[in-house]
Amino acid sequence: MKMHLYDIISHVIKWERMCIKLKVSIDDIRQASWDARINLTPEEEAGLEQQIIKTFKQLVFLQEKGLDKIEATYYPYAQENILREDVALPSLPLETVMSNAPDADAGFFHVPKIVE
Amino acid sequence: MSGHKLTVYELAGGINEGAIALAEISEAVSRLCTTAQKKYNCFVNFEAGVITRERERIAARMEEGEKPPLAGVPFALADNVCTSEIKTTCASRMLASYQPLTEEGAARRLKDKGALLAGKTNMDEFSIGASGENSFFGAVKNPRDTKHSAGSGAAAAVSCGAVALALATDRWGELRQAASYCGVMGIKPTYGRISRQGLIDSAPSLEQAGIIAAKTLDLAAALEAVSGPDPQDPTSAHADVPAYATLPAENLHPLKVAVPENWAASPYLEEEVRDVFTAVLQGLAKNICPVETVAMPYSQYSHTTAAIISAVEAFSNLSNYDGIRFGFRGESKHLQDMYRQTRTEGFGSALKQFLTFGALVSAGKYYDQYFLKAQKMRTLIKQELEDCLQQYDLIVVPTTPFTVPLLGNGNVSLLPDPAAYYTAAANLAGLPALTFPLQTPGQTGGMPAAGLQLIGKSWDEKLLLQVALLLEKENPLN
Numbered sequence: 361m362k363m364h365l366y367d368i369i370s371h372v373i374k375w376e377r378m379c380i381k382l383k384v385s386i387d388d389i390r391q392a393s394w395d396a397r398i399n400l401t402p403e404e405e406a407g408l409e410q411q412i413i414k415t416f417k418q419l420v421f422l423q424e425k426g427l428d429k430i431e432a433t434y435y436p437y438a439q440e441n442i443l444r445e446d447v448a449l450p451s452l453p454l455e456t457v458m459s460n461a462p463d464a465d466a467g468f469f470h471v472p473k474i475v476e
Numbered sequence: 477m478s479g480h481k482l483t484v485y486e487l488a489g490g491i492n493e494g495a496i497a498l499a500e501i502s503e504a505v506s507r508l509c510t511t512a513q514k515k516y517n518c519f520v521n522f523e524a525g526v527i528t529r530e531r532e533r534i535a536a537r538m539e540e541g542e543k544p545p546l547a548g549v550p551f552a553l554a555d556n557v558c559t560s561e562i563k564t565t566c567a568s569r570m571l572a573s574y575q576p577l578t579e580e581g582a583a584r585r586l587k588d589k590g591a592l593l594a595g596k597t598n599m600d601e602f603s604i605g606a607s608g609e610n611s612f613f614g615a616v617k618n619p620r621d622t623k624h625s626a627g628s629g630a631a632a633a634v635s636c637g638a639v640a641l642a643l644a645t646d647r648w649g650e651l652r653q654a655a656s657y658c659g660v661m662g663i664k665p666t667y668g669r670i671s672r673q674g675l676i677d678s679a680p681s682l683e684q685a686g687i688i689a690a691k692t693l694d695l696a697a698a699l700e701a702v703s704g705p706d707p708q709d710p711t712s713a714h715a716d717v718p719a720y721a722t723l724p725a726e727n728l729h730p731l732k733v734a735v736p737e738n739w740a741a742s743p744y745l746e747e748e749v750r751d752v753f754t755a756v757l758q759g760l761a762k763n764i765c766p767v768e769t770v771a772m773p774y775s776q777y778s779h780t781t782a783a784i785i786s787a788v789e790a791f792s793n794l795s796n797y798d799g800i801r802f803g804f805r806g807e808s809k810h811l812q813d814m815y816r817q818t819r820t821e822g823f824g825s826a827l828k829q830f831l832t833f834g835a836l837v838s839a840g841k842y843y844d845q846y847f848l849k850a851q852k853m854r855t856l857i858k859q860e861l862e863d864c865l866q867q868y869d870l871i872v873v874p875t876t877p878f879t880v881p882l883l884g885n886g887n888v889s890l891l892p893d894p895a896a897y898y899t900a901a902a903n904l905a906g907l908p909a910l911t912f913p914l915q916t917p918g919q920t921g922g923m924p925a926a927g928l929q930l931i932g933k934s935w936d937e938k939l940l941l942q943v944a945l946l947l948e949k950e951n952p953l954n
Binding site for chain 1: 573574575577578667668681707708710711713777780783784791795798799800801802803804805808809810811813814815816817818819820823825828829831832833834835836838839842845846848849850851852853854855856858890891892904905906907934
């Protein structure tokens, strides 16, 4: 199939528009790391930025495939509740439940202060 | 260990009948695991005392007249499967001292069947990736050549013969990739076939437990032992569990097998894998059944689609690691800052970047553009595979597009993971998939050249195992 100059130019424009969409800013990455409660080093931020740009380039198909009318699949199969008999069973002892806590005492988790 | 040449049922039968001494087996396992740990760093938690304790427990049951079907069969658990008496670290500083409170699901079922737990195996942190290098406890080395990646300690432990079976998880193909790197077999069954209770998973809609073994019959025996509904796991299915281990390999003909038309178009495909897989297709066509090419345009997007979904689910699922109720805590005088210190110091660099990416694509402008569209692409990929499997019994593809990577070559990208190019589709669709090791024609021993991946219909693990048994017995690929 021959492509006309008009087709080529319109493909290039479409690609450029898509590339603009695919950009990610360092501010967005910093906001995301704040959301994840993680501090990234400048090197990690820069490395992640490059990985995201690379990934977004590979995800151009998500913008191209006319996905708007497709239903999303969140689980491979329909989920159904599997319920056990409504009978009370013994719970774990409190001291066992709290045994992995970094700082706990008398049934309480110790945490640093929340307000200044 | 005399049990090496036996299947797990033959070994257990010998132990139950008194022909093989349980103590002899447990001593041999202890010795082999010690060596495997020194040479390949297979384990995170391995103590000879654990094996002794497990042996005593099995012996006590047998003294009471019980004959457990997997009596004394040595197995390992990936270190994201909870065990009640051994720490479960997920190969992360975050959980380096974490002791699970209960032991349930598949791990419990293997122990109930009498299998002998040898230890907890090393892996990538929180099982994200199959390089075997992103572990707080150091990289796993491949038993076939220590310069190469093993993918995971579970695959390495089976490959070097330290254990007969390993239970590990598979999120976008990690279990199958590691098995392929180590020249052994691995199966990820249909989503819901094995209970997910007791797994510390990062991506609940993709990740599930699977089995690694060196022999098809061992894979079948273990799958039969751990499968079935679990009232404690809402994702486990009410599906009947066939007697996998007694299935004959006969009566398979005529099979209908499909290969994606564009399988060789992967940008990551190495020439050696292409050549070996092409020879496999020819071998299948000559000796078993014709292999037809089928247009499958969406499956090539599986690994990138899975990367988006997996990152978002991991960002959500790992948000409870905050240093309060369990795990590592970073020092700070303020709560908010403590959360950040905990997660910054407790997680490794690759995982932190992955979680940040998950947070990014869950948020605002990126959600609709990437995450939601990735879930829609998942619909198309699932539909494409299911449509194909309505007409064919199996889909065959390579397991990974490249040969076993060298350790430390920097090829540990998670965004996206090239190793998942052929494996992620089965996770997105929840379909069963099995990897079978392949050598270059004429080669014996050494590193495996590639893996042959068989993808089957939902709940039809039986056929995957039957075909694997045929390949193993008759070697019809050459």
